Amino acid sequence: MAGGLFAAFSSSATADKSSDSLTQAEKIEAGRKLFLLSCATCHGQNGEGVVAEDGKSNLGPSLAGVGAAAAHFQLETGRMPMVQTGKQAPRKPVAFTQDEVDALAAYVASLAPGPSAPTATEYDLNAVKGLSADEQREAIVRGGKLFLTNCTACHNFEGSGGAMPWGRYAPPLKGVAKQHIYEAMLTGPQQMPVFSNAVLTPEDKRDIIAYIYSVNDREQTPAYGGFGMKGLGPVAEGLIAWLVGIGGLVAFAYWIAAHTARSHKKEDA
């Protein structure tokens, strides 16, 4: 309902001007209007956050200092506006036009200084000019190492996703836009830690993204045959080997024991 209401109001408010022709102040003002309609119930009239009735948990956290990067990520992956508070804000169809997202992001960024949305050369290795094929490959290998140490614990090998405590989960990373991967690292949505530029430099982030894209690109990483098990990683794959392999051997041993001459003799006696 909030989405429908706001669509009815906002399109008339911004239809005549595209966001490029708006000044920053106009953008923020347009964003504030949208915010009051679809976000303020959870995040407060001024983005200060709303404490739930039990007095402990947040209906929606304060947005001061989360920056345009967080707003772009949350809105462009459809996570916000959240329909109802729950364990996790999942990906949904996007509720806003790009102009409206930009306006909302400008408003959120105006609350307090925070990380701004990254540019293409920050998140896309292919947008960096003058890199040789070898340098690109090196960057991907470096990104793979960084991914192993920083991301696999939750997102699994090859980024196939994984379960987290209390019914939460780390989603698979296949098909996520490069910009959104960068923004996820920069802003740490929900249970995910923040990887600030002091922890992972913009270059580190870019290489990690290049790695994620390379493992999902079957031309760059051909299937080597066999049963891939969706890149679940050594522990899960080891477990399957144990259950299927050793389990098969045990079953076979039972079968042999049940079919020897001796066991038949016992039955005769």
Ligand code: HEC
């Ligand atoms: C039903 C309540 C609800 C509504 C409506 C809602 N949000 Fe949220 N929002 C939340 C909750 C809860 C979180 C925290 C999610 C978490 O961390 O588990 C959140 C998180 C966020 C974050 C990330 C903050 C961070 O620390 O990175 C942004 C940005 C955001 N919301 C923007 C918006 C915008 C913009 C709208 C309106 C279009 C909106 N939200 C509507 C509940 C809501």
Ligand code: HEC
């Ligand atoms: C402690 C666990 C944890 C670690 C470590 C972690 N993440 Fe996450 N990540 C999550 C969770 C949980 C979510 C889901 C948050 C949400 O739904 O808002 C998430 C969401 C994401 C998303 C959004 C996916 C989508 O569908 O929109 C991306 C991209 C992402 N993570 C990338 C990374 C990268 C890259 C790293 C390593 C630098 C990393 N994550 C490290 C837990 C983690």
